[in-house]
Amino acid sequence: MNHKALLLLLALAACAPPLPKPDTDVAVQAYLPGEGVAASPVPEAWWTIFGNSSLNALEAKGQAANPDVGQAAQNLAAAAQNAVAANGAFLPQIGLNPAGSPALSRQSYPTGPNSSPPYTIYALTGQISYDPGLFGARHYTFENGQALTEYHAAELDAARQSVAGNIAAAAIGLAGAQAQIATTQDIIAAEQNLLTLLQGEYADGAIPELNVLQQQGVILAAQATLPPLQNQAQAQRDRLAILTGTLPADFTDPGITLDQLVLPAKIPMLLPSAYLANRPDIRAARAQVAAQNAALGVAVAHLYPDVSLTASGGYAAGTLGALFNTSSALWTLAGNLLVPLYEGGELHAHKKAAQAELAAALYAYRGAVLGAFGQAADALSAVQTGQTTLARAQAAARTADAAYNLAAAQYQLGAVDYTTVLTAQANAAQAALTQTQARTNLLLAIASLQAAMAK
Structure with a gap:
């Protein structure tokens, strides 16, 4: 083989049949529904916005010990080495x-x-x-390995963000359940005091037995809400244990209380779609499209001489x-x-299969984009609703506290009986429970929004 033939061979090695680039652009002009504060870049450790060191420690432990994160990291390492091996096949042996x-x-x-x-x-x-890898075989093999490595890198980021979001949600859920348990116990205690008073009035013949039975029913109903809350709290503890790579029996309650979790002063209400373009799941889907497009290029190259x-x-x-x-x-x-002159249709079938797999990857990418927009829109809506609900619950709690204080003052002056005071106290405790639930839901919505915006 003379030098001219060798130069021609090398030129053919770099000649890749042109393939149209798949459209994987996300429209960055669109804004998700919402009014208020525009979104700002989400910090990598976004959970620090809640200002709780125990939560930060849980997040660090989860990133270090969670099995899903570890598995994703090893998948990335394997993909990187497979890419090196695939490219190495076209180097001199x-x-x-x-x-x-x-x-x-x-x-x-x-x-x-x-x-x-x-x-x-x-x-x-x-x-x-x-093997020079003629007609783009080497070029597309390299692109395929690179894209698969990028896919697994995005999958690792997705695993990390998923763990971070789940840990934050579980910690908030645990703190909220514990706060609701404490408030419910206060309600039961207040209702029990009222029952004791009613039982005394009934014994004196001042009220009918119906009043006593009704109050007993109120207490029983409140007591019935405790086991589900306790079960919910235990489930969140177990969830935190698993997320941080710990057996539930060995897990220590972080002791995070609801009032220790800071509500951010400014919560984004407008979210440009540009913030979603680099979400790990969208990057993974985009890399999968690139990998399938390169696989199609390899299948096309095999139709040419080697x-x-x-x-x-x-x-x-x-x-x-x-x-x-x-x-x-x-x-x-x-x-x-x-x-290749005749191969029983094998090579052309591989090409058509690669085309179908590329089309499927494009559908998966569009599905990931729609899912990301849907998740972000839901999170924004939940934050908006949560802010309104919490504001109203806080106003109701303040009103109930004011009514209780007024009843207590009037009782001291002899203007009302003690039953009125206890009733006002129970109402204030119920309003506090509603406020606790509203604060928990808003914190969960904020965590979900931050996770939806994280890159």
């Missing part, structure tokens, strides 16, 4: 006697009974082979002393050309 015989061989050759004595050949040979070059050389001599003499050197140079 050098070996000693690749056929499997020892590098230094000794072969005796017998002769006939009437000829000269047997003779021995000592040989040391090696081989260099090179050439491989092989050079072998070394030394061969009848004695070890003469093995490395110049006269003992030998070499061969060979080229192998494979032109």
Whole structure:
């Protein structure tokens, strides 16, 4: 093969059949529904906005010990090495006697009974082979490996953000459940005081038994709400244990209370879609499209001729002393050309399959984009609703506290009976429970929004 043919071969190696670039752009002009404060970039450790060191410690432990994060990290490492291996197949391959015989061989050759004595050949040979990857085979193989590595890098980020969001939600849920348990116990205590008073009035004949039975029903109803709340709190503890790579029996309650979790002063109400374009799930879907597009390029390249070059050389001599003499050197140079003429439809079927897989990846990408917008829109709506609900719950709690204080003052003046005071106290406790639930829901909505915006 002369130098002109070699140059032509190298030029063909860089000649990749052009493929249209898949459309994976996210419209950055669109804004999700909402009014108020515009979104600002989300910090990498977005959970720090709640200002709680115990939550920060849980998040750090989850990032270090969560099995899903660990698995995703190893998948990324494997993808990176597979990409190196795939690209390395198109680099020169050098070996000693690749056929499997020892590098230094000794072969005796017998002769006939009437000829000269047997003779021995000592040989040391090696081989260099090179597949230039014609018609884009190397180019698209490299792109495929690179895209798959990017996909697994995005999957690792997605795993980390998922763990972060789930830990924040579980910690908030646990704090909220514990706060509701404490408030419910206060309600039961207040209702029990009222029951004791009513039972005394009934014993004195001042009120009918119906009043006592009704109050007992109120207490029983309040007590019935405790087991589900306690079960909810335990479930959130177990969830935190698993998320941080700990057995539930070995997990220590972080002791986070609801009032220790800070509500951010400014909560985004407007969210440009540009913030969603780099979400890990969208990046993963985009990388999958790129990988399938490169796989299609490889399938197309296989429809064209393939050439491989092989050079072998070394030394061969009848004695070890003469093995490395110049006269003992030998070499061969060979080229192998494979032109697909008829393969039973296999190559064209692979191409069509790659086209279908690319189309499927594009659908998956569009689904990821729609899902991201839907999740962000839901989170924004939940934050808006949560802010309104909390503001009204706080106003109701303030009103109930004022009514209780007024009833207590009037009782001291003899203007009302003690039943009125206890009723006002129970109402204030119920309003506090509603406020606790509203604060918990708003914190959860904020965590969900931050996770939806995280990159």
